[in-house]
Amino acid sequence: MKLTKITPRDEDFAKWYTDVCMAANLVSYSNIKGSMIICPNGYAIWEEIQKIMDAEFKKLGHQNVQMPLFIPESLLNVEKDHVKGFAPEVAWVTHGGEEELEEKMCVRPTSEVLFCDYYKNVIKSYRDLPKLYNQWCTIVRWEKTTRPFLRSREILWQEGHTMHETEEEALNETLQMLHVYEDFQRNVLALPVIVGLKTEKEKFAGAVKTYTIEAMMYDGVALQNGTSHYFGQDFAKAFNITFLDRNNNLQTPYQTSWGTTTRMIGAIIMTHGDDHGLVLPPKIAPTKVIIIPIGDDEKVTKTINEITKDLDVTYEIDDSNKSPGFKFAEAEVKGIPIRIEVGLRDLENDEVTLVRRDTLEKIKVKTSEVKNKITELLDTIQKDMYNRALNRRNSMLYEAHDYEEFKTIAKEKPGFIKINWCGSEECENKIKDDTGLKSRCILEEETPDGNCVVCNKKAAHKIYFGKQY
Amino acid sequence: MKLTKITPRDEDFAKWYTDVCMAANLVSYSNIKGSMIICPNGYAIWEEIQKIMDAEFKKLGHQNVQMPLFIPESLLNVEKDHVKGFAPEVAWVTHGGEEELEEKMCVRPTSEVLFCDYYKNVIKSYRDLPKLYNQWCTIVRWEKTTRPFLRSREILWQEGHTMHETEEEALNETLQMLHVYEDFQRNVLALPVIVGLKTEKEKFAGAVKTYTIEAMMYDGVALQNGTSHYFGQDFAKAFNITFLDRNNNLQTPYQTSWGTTTRMIGAIIMTHGDDHGLVLPPKIAPTKVIIIPIGDDEKVTKTINEITKDLDVTYEIDDSNKSPGFKFAEAEVKGIPIRIEVGLRDLENDEVTLVRRDTLEKIKVKTSEVKNKITELLDTIQKDMYNRALNRRNSMLYEAHDYEEFKTIAKEKPGFIKINWCGSEECENKIKDDTGLKSRCILEEETPDGNCVVCNKKAAHKIYFGKQY
Numbered sequence: 001m002k003l004t005k006i007t008p009r010d011e012d013f014a015k016w017y018t019d020v021c022m023a024a025n026l027v028s029y030s031n032i033k034g035s036m037i038i039c040p041n042g043y044a045i046w047e048e049i050q051k052i053m054d055a056e057f058k059k060l061g062h063q064n065v066q067m068p069l070f071i072p073e074s075l076l077n078v079e080k081d082h083v084k085g086f087a088p089e090v091a092w093v094t095h096g097g098e099e100e101l102e103e104k105m106c107v108r109p110t111s112e113v114l115f116c117d118y119y120k121n122v123i124k125s126y127r128d129l130p131k132l133y134n135q136w137c138t139i140v141r142w143e144k145t146t147r148p149f150l151r152s153r154e155i156l157w158q159e160g161h162t163m164h165e166t167e168e169e170a171l172n173e174t175l176q177m178l179h180v181y182e183d184f185q186r187n188v189l190a191l192p193v194i195v196g197l198k199t200e201k202e203k204f205a206g207a208v209k210t211y212t213i214e215a216m217m218y219d220g221v222a223l224q225n226g227t228s229h230y231f232g233q234d235f236a237k238a239f240n241i242t243f244l245d246r247n248n249n250l251q252t253p254y255q256t257s258w259g260t261t262t263r264m265i266g267a268i269i270m271t272h273g274d275d276h277g278l279v280l281p282p283k284i285a286p287t288k289v290i291i292i293p294i295g296d297d298e299k300v301t302k303t304i305n306e307i308t309k310d311l312d313v314t315y316e317i318d319d320s321n322k323s324p325g326f327k328f329a330e331a332e333v334k335g336i337p338i339r340i341e342v343g344l345r346d347l348e349n350d351e352v353t354l355v356r357r358d359t360l361e362k363i364k365v366k367t368s369e370v371k372n373k374i375t376e377l378l379d380t381i382q383k384d385m386y387n388r389a390l391n392r393r394n395s396m397l398y399e400a401h402d403y404e405e406f407k408t409i410a411k412e413k414p415g416f417i418k419i420n421w422c423g424s425e426e427c428e429n430k431i432k433d434d435t436g437l438k439s440r441c442i443l444e445e446e447t448p449d450g451n452c453v454v455c456n457k458k459a460a461h462k463i464y465f466g467k468q469y
Numbered sequence: 470m471k472l473t474k475i476t477p478r479d480e481d482f483a484k485w486y487t488d489v490c491m492a493a494n495l496v497s498y499s500n501i502k503g504s505m506i507i508c509p510n511g512y513a514i515w516e517e518i519q520k521i522m523d524a525e526f527k528k529l530g531h532q533n534v535q536m537p538l539f540i541p542e543s544l545l546n547v548e549k550d551h552v553k554g555f556a557p558e559v560a561w562v563t564h565g566g567e568e569e570l571e572e573k574m575c576v577r578p579t580s581e582v583l584f585c586d587y588y589k590n591v592i593k594s595y596r597d598l599p600k601l602y603n604q605w606c607t608i609v610r611w612e613k614t615t616r617p618f619l620r621s622r623e624i625l626w627q628e629g630h631t632m633h634e635t636e637e638e639a640l641n642e643t644l645q646m647l648h649v650y651e652d653f654q655r656n657v658l659a660l661p662v663i664v665g666l667k668t669e670k671e672k673f674a675g676a677v678k679t680y681t682i683e684a685m686m687y688d689g690v691a692l693q694n695g696t697s698h699y700f701g702q703d704f705a706k707a708f709n710i711t712f713l714d715r716n717n718n719l720q721t722p723y724q725t726s727w728g729t730t731t732r733m734i735g736a737i738i739m740t741h742g743d744d745h746g747l748v749l750p751p752k753i754a755p756t757k758v759i760i761i762p763i764g765d766d767e768k769v770t771k772t773i774n775e776i777t778k779d780l781d782v783t784y785e786i787d788d789s790n791k792s793p794g795f796k797f798a799e800a801e802v803k804g805i806p807i808r809i810e811v812g813l814r815d816l817e818n819d820e821v822t823l824v825r826r827d828t829l830e831k832i833k834v835k836t837s838e839v840k841n842k843i844t845e846l847l848d849t850i851q852k853d854m855y856n857r858a859l860n861r862r863n864s865m866l867y868e869a870h871d872y873e874e875f876k877t878i879a880k881e882k883p884g885f886i887k888i889n890w891c892g893s894e895e896c897e898n899k900i901k902d903d904t905g906l907k908s909r910c911i912l913e914e915e916t917p918d919g920n921c922v923v924c925n926k927k928a929a930h931k932i933y934f935g936k937q938y
Contacts, residue, residue: 031544031586032574035537040602043533064512068504069576069607069623070560075500088566091539093576095561096611105501107538107562107576117500133509138538138607142565153565154538 003329008275013219018148020269023333024278027148034146034153038262041334042149044286045265046156050136052188052284053158053260056180062132062160067114069137070105075113079238082112085205089142091153107140112206112231112257115161116239119253125244126165129253130173134160149266150223150469157261163236163253165245170254171230177258178211178228185225189264190281190382191215191271192390193225194416194464196441201425208232213260214440214464217270220396220414222440222468225267228258266469271389272358278335279358281385282378289315289374290336292327294343303342303352303367310371313378332357337381338374358385403453406465410435416466418443420459422452430454431465440464472798477744482688487617489738492802493747496617503615503622507731510803511618513755514734515625519605521657521753522627522729525649531601531629536583538606539574544582548707551581554674558611560622576609581675581700581726584630585708588722594713595634598722599642603629618735619692619938626730632705632722634714639723640699646727647680647697654694658733659750659851660684660740661859662694663885663933665910670894677701682729683909683933686739689865689883691909691937694736697727735938740858741827747804748827750854751847758784758843759800763793763812772811772821772836779840782847801826806850807843827854872922875934879904885935887912889928891921899923900934909933 004023007015021027026042038046054064070093077083090106108114119131136158146152160177164170178195185191194214203210207229215225233252236242245251272279282288291307293300304317316336318327324341331339341353352370354363358381365373396415400406409417417437421427428439431454441464448459473492476484490496495511507515523533539562546552559575577583588600605627615621629646633639647664654660663683672679676698684694702721705711714720741748751757758780762769773786785805787796793810800808810822821839823832827850834842865884869875878886886906890896897908900923910933917928 028587028591030537030583032537032539032541032583035539037537037587038535040532040534043535046535047533063509064516065509066507066512066515066625068499068501068506069609070501070504072501090566091562092564093560094563095573097557097559104564114499114501118497118506122497140538156535 003326003333006275006277006333009218009273016273016275017270020273020277020333021148024335026265026269026278034143036146036148036152036154038156042262042265045268045280045284046262048284048286049264050158053180053184054136056184057134057158057160060132060176060180062134062162065133065135066137067108067111067118067135069108071108071113072103072105074103075117076106078113078116079206079235082206082235086110091140091142108137109139109141110257110259111135111137111139111159111161112235113239115257116235116241116255119163119236120239120241123163123241123243123253126246129163129165129243130169131163132160132173133162134158147266147469149262149269155261155263157259159259160257162256163241164255165243165251165253167232167254170232170256174209174211174228174230174256174258177256178213178226181213181226181228181258181260185213185215185264185267186386188281188283189268190283190386190389191225191267192386192393194441196443196464198227198441199425199428199439199463201428202439204229206231206235208234212441214416214466215267215271216393216396216416216466217267217469218273218392219270220416220467222416222466223263223267223270224468225264226258226260229256231255231257272385273335276329276360277333279385280335280337282337282382285335285337286314287316287336288313288378289338289340290331291315291317291340291342292324292331293317293319294324294341297344299344299347300342303347306367307340307342307352307370311374312371313374328355332360338377340370356381358388400453401450406431406453407435410437410465414467416440416464418462418464419453420448420450421461421463422455422457423460424452424455427452427454435465436467437465438468440466440468472795472802475744475746475802478687478742485742485744486739489742489746489802490617493804495734495738495747503612505615505617505621507625511731511734514737514749514753515731517753517755518733519627522649522653523605525653526603526627526629529601529645529649531603531631534602534604535606536577536580536587536604538577540577540582541572541574543572544586545575547582547585548675548704551675551704555579555610560609560611577606578608578610579726579728580604580608580628580630581704582708584726585704585710585724588632588705589708589710592632592710592712592722595715597712598632598634599638600632601629601642602631603627616735616938618731618738624730624732626728628728629726631725632710633724634712634720634722636701636723639701639725643678643680643697643699643725643727646725647682650682650695650697650727650729654682654684654733654736655855657750657752658737659752659855659858660694660736661855661862663910665912665933667696667910668894668897668908668932670897671908673698675700675704677703681910683885683935684736684740685862685865685885685935686736686938687742687861688739689885689936691885691935692732692736692739693937694733695727695729698725700724700726741854742804745798745829746802748854749804749806751806751851754804754806755783756785756805757782757847758807758809759805760784760786760809760811761793761796761800762786762788763810766813768813768816769811772816775836776809776811776821776839780843781840782843797824801829807846809839825850827857869922870919875900875922876904879906879934883936885909885933887931887933888922889917889919890930890932891924891926892929893921893924896921896923904934905936906934907937909935909937
């Protein structure tokens with residue numbers, strides 16, 4: 001038996017990424033073009049993500065529902081900007097069994113119109129507001145090229161869709177959910193993310209404002225890792241959704257939506273992984289500890305029983321008949337945060353060896369102290385992983401003060417470049433054409449301190465540009 | 470504000486059913502033909518079902534995965550019996566964006582061929598077996614008529630798909646999962662189910678054997694509430710899946726699949742519901758207890774705080790400004806197992822009133838004893854609900870000794886009729902044509918004690934017949 005070879009990360013990052021995905025049994029290619037199979041180790045991470053995020057959504061009053069999978073063409077057409085954005089990339093169902101449908105239907109690429117179609121029936125009074133619904137489901141977008149977790153025709157995700165009495169409440173919800181995403185990605189996934197506003201060009205089809213979570217991968221390339229949209233009343237007006245307010249006047253409600261996908265698993269891999277495989281932040285690792293016996297001895301078995309009796313984190317024992325070296329490599333490729341090696345030599349001193357997956361550091365610990373050390377070490381690994389990712393990310397943040405400097409950095413250095421920007425799509429497009437970089441996000445809390453680096457007119461915003469997945 | 474009126478159950482059972490579904494906010498009709506919306510109260514029950522069943526699957530070594538949503542036509546065609554069974558009822562995707570697909574694809578109606586297509590790539594050796602995979606997902610079958618939870622174009626379900634070294638192991642898995650379903654439905658959903666083997670005519674398209682869980686609704690009509698299939702090597706041979714066995718010989722593995730759907734929610738409603746609405750078995754109720762304050766008094770609030778401080782089951786407090794009577798009715802329609810009424814009159818004796826949802830019995834309890842009483846009462850309600858359903862079900866089980874008796878019972882009495890049967894599809898079809906009853910299941914552990922009631926030839930089986938949803 002042999003482990004799949006992983007291409008070194010610094011030799012070919014793209015190849016390294018797919019090698020890790022396959023070697024860690026996260027995904028598998030399928031024979032169906034554009035679709036991937038999420039394998040047990042990948043799906044287990046998604047289950048952990050769902051568990052933690054879902055609890056957070058519910059704590060804030062959201063309820064889960066399940067909307068239809070299909071959208072009839074006429075329904076997709078109701079909101080004009082929305083249909084323009086999505087119609088070119090949907091899968092169309094035209095036949096049911098042998099019969100041609102009277103009206104073709106697409107598989108949902110996102111569910112704004114489905115929620116609106118429902119809300120228009122159930123929202124009558126301010127007493128029916130807010131509606132705070134979410135769903136975990138599959139969506140389909142007909143992508144030409146696909147990469148595991150990053151881009152595929154089928155996407156597993158969650159989409160929240162809320163309706164509110166007032167603009168202020170809806171804007172608060174948009175920002176609240178943005179920060180739920182931000183906190184989750186920082187604190188659980190150990191991803192140092194930048195949050196901000198998408199430009200008019202890059203915002204969601206039909207939204208008034210789109211906020212985004214921008215993560216930077218090991219290679220300096222951006223991954224948009226979640227978005228939260230404010231819709232104002234545009235969809236609600238298009239769908240004729242109204243309610244009687246507290247003064248008995250007919251009003252139109254204000255809407256939001258927000259979503260994150262299995263793409264977050266791609267971000268974990270590309271931020272933390274190394275040449276040995278996946279490295280999972282302890283808080284999201286389905287299995288926190290793997291215990292590997294070295295040699296088949298009664299004392300080893302007895303020690304493992306003692307250790308696991310007390311252990312209050314998820315663990316596995318690999319007592320298969322593979323060699324210890326093979327088991328170590330397998331535990332490493334899967335990214336399990338801590339490995340415990342239990343062998344006779346260590347036991348002479350009443351010790352076992354703990355190995356950190358993130359640094360591969362070996363630590364001898366008295367058997368009686370394993371439980372406490374594990375608790376402490378999981379916490380340390382989580383913090384260290386975040387800080388290492390933060391330092392690397394920060395080392396690839398640049399600021400350009402004129403367009404020549406911008407182009408030089410863009411050409412020579414991977415990462416994000418901050419600039420003063422006038423706000424025009426023309427300058428945004430020029431950057432894209434000249435350098436291939438796209439706008440990441442407007443930094444709403446920062447004030448421009450110079451003119452637009454492209455056109456030299458008065459700047460409206462500080463903004464990041466970068467290459468993206 | 471008014472609660473939706475519910476048609477009395479004995480007046481019009483079908484209307485009562487949809488009234489309860491709507492009044493309890495379990496589902497909502499959508500404007501998309503054939504699709505329904507699962508609303509928060511309905512989805513919360515599904516989440517409880519998933520949590521309990523998923524833990525059971527994992528305890529038995531199964532892992533969750535996610536296979537593609539689409540099946541290309543050529544892949545659906547690989548197993549001949551299977552395609553014959555499913556092709557007439559699938560949704561066909563023919564276009565991606567503006568482009569016509571080279572090969573049309575259906576939205577999965579079930580995933581046997583997708584799992585086989587994957588297994589053929591990953592099963593090489595006996596060391597790769599067994600494969601014990603499951604997925605929670607949506608499937609699509611193009612039904613003409615739809616009823617909430619019972620029949621719709623989109624179905625939320627779980628489907629297990631396993632591969633084994635030996636026939637014996639695969640047969641054991643088929644039966645093991647059948648019994649997991651049976652235990653869950655009996656002990657958690659309080660459904661008195663009958664398990665048995667489907668006839669050749671009624672078995673799953675492509676299976677060697679299909680075992681079924683047959684529940685009987687309040688009106689005596691059957692609901693097939695889960696199936697477990699043994700495939701032998703038929704799919705594996707069609708897909709050319711082979712492995713090297715322990716003696717280094719090439720072998721074909723043995724396969725199973727097993728599934729249950731949100732239809733189980735329909736069974737809960739139609740087995741336990743009454744004229745006041747839904748009645749949830751405590752073990753599956755997302756909220757076990759609802760506390761309703763009567764009057765706005767400090768002493769009431771204080772008592773509620775004391776009670777909830779100790780309570781170790783899920784509860785809600787309805788402190789909205791609706792009238793107590795309205796709140797009672799709302800708690801009843803939602804089927805919450807126990808309601809606690811906290812009012813000043815009871816508090817004079819240091820008491821509160823507990824109301825059982827299943828019997829509407831009122832029980833006065835000292836405030837200090839609420840916690841213990843709740844624990845005891847939830848257990849009692851669970852048992853009583855099962856026994857009531859069992860008694861009703863048993864009162865509608867018949868045995869017919871000749872064909873005239875069979876036809877008389879079939880005409881006059883709702884329920885299941887047991888007969889001796891020769892095993893021929895001819896007799897099975899005759900019963901269907903004459904009475905509308907379909908075979909439910911063969912009782913493998915019972916021995917026939919007479920000739921076939923239809924043709925009077927030697928009987929091969931004891932079997933149940935009944936009308937079905």
